[in-house]
Amino acid sequence: MPRDPLSRTLELVDARTIYAGGFIGGGAWSIRFDPPRKIKFFVIGRGSCLLDLDGTAAPFRLEAGDVFVLTRNAGFIVASDLAATSRHASEVFSGAGSSIIPVGEGDEFLFLGGHIDTDHAGGRLMMESLPDFLHLSASESGAERLGALIGELVEEAASRAPGAEMACSSLAHLLLIQILRRHLSSGTDVLPGWLRAACDPRLAAALALMHGDLARAWTLPELARASGMSRTAFALYFRAVTGRPPLSYLTEWRMHQADRALRREGNSVARVAQSVGYGSEAAFSTAFKRVMGHSPRRNRGVVLSEAA
Numbered sequence: 001m002p003r004d005p006l007s008r009t010l011e012l013v014d015a016r017t018i019y020a021g022g023f024i025g026g027g028a029w030s031i032r033f034d035p036p037r038k039i040k041f042f043v044i045g046r047g048s049c050l051l052d053l054d055g056t057a058a059p060f061r062l063e064a065g066d067v068f069v070l071t072r073n074a075g076f077i078v079a080s081d082l083a084a085t086s087r088h089a090s091e092v093f094s095g096a097g098s099s100i101i102p103v104g105e106g107d108e109f110l111f112l113g114g115h116i117d118t119d120h121a122g123g124r125l126m127m128e129s130l131p132d133f134l135h136l137s138a139s140e141s142g143a144e145r146l147g148a149l150i151g152e153l154v155e156e157a158a159s160r161a162p163g164a165e166m167a168c169s170s171l172a173h174l175l176l177i178q179i180l181r182r183h184l185s186s187g188t189d190v191l192p193g194w195l196r197a198a199c200d201p202r203l204a205a206a207l208a209l210m211h212g213d214l215a216r217a218w219t220l221p222e223l224a225r226a227s228g229m230s231r232t233a234f235a236l237y238f239r240a241v242t243g244r245p246p247l248s249y250l251t252e253w254r255m256h257q258a259d260r261a262l263r264r265e266g267n268s269v270a271r272v273a274q275s276v277g278y279g280s281e282a283a284f285s286t287a288f289k290r291v292m293g294h295s296p297r298r299n300r301g302v303v304l305s306e307a308a
Contacts, residue, residue, distance in 0.1 A: 005198040005207040013125045017173035019114040026106020030079035032086040039116040042068045045154040047109030052077040065138025065147050072132035114172050129193030146178050192243035215277040255291035
């Protein structure tokens with residue numbers, strides 16, 4: 001089965017979804033979180049809470065089955081009552097690991113969280129298609145699959161059965177894919193970028209060609225023909241969806257794939273250059289530095305020549 005564009009893009013950015021744990025709450029409680037260094041997500045397993053994000057006019061009310069994704073570098077408070085005195089998250093979760101801890105009195109509320117771990121370049125590629133935050137409500141149409149995954153995540157997190165931690169991270173990754181599908185297919189506030197392109201059915205055939213044979217010198221007419229459009233219509237549509245012309249996208253895709261290859265022990269610059277369609281190491285190095293911002297020889301794990 002050919003790899004679909006979204007799977008290839010998530011593989012390229014090396015997106016790993018890490019389940020971090022959560023808490024049960026009751027009564028009046030409030031927790032203050034520092035601005036995240038990574039893309040964070042929260043799942044409400046039961047009950048409801050308020051999420052007050054720095055820089056927004058009003059807090060969000062999160063209900064059971066809701067998901068909140070935060071890409072903005074902003075602090076926030078999660079609370080049953082925003083008038084309650086906030087405890088800092090570092091104090092609340094000190095030494096907790098991935099377990100579920102009690103906060104306040106009672107257990108009518110369940111909060112599960114995690115983050116999306118990528119390398120530096122991969123994080124940029126993910127965030128260019130995502131807004132500062134996403135609030136996916138359980139009451140919206142099409143939320144059934146998301147709700148089923150949340151139910152499984154809640155069950156695994158509460159079970160403490162052997163393998164539960166790995167099961168939670170696997171379910172969290174499935175949640176990420178479902179979140180991206182829902183957001184990117186909605187057409188609402190979806191920014192031009194790599195992830196938007198990966199979910200666009202009109203570009204699927206052209207992307208499959210580019211992703212499937214990096215060394216081939218693809219032409220605009222070939223890619224337009226695969227998409228069933230004229231050259232002009234294809235070029236305009238591609239740029240509107242990705243924010244870049246088709247052949248610029250192809251060059252960037254090649255350089256990001258090359259970046260991954262160069263980090264693997266034993267790959268030489270010359271070998272990687274050839275694998276992404278460059279017969280000249282000098283031409284490849286120039287293109288790589290233009291896209292990635294540094295020389296390919298700076299990458300950890302690269303050898304300087306085939307004989308090294």
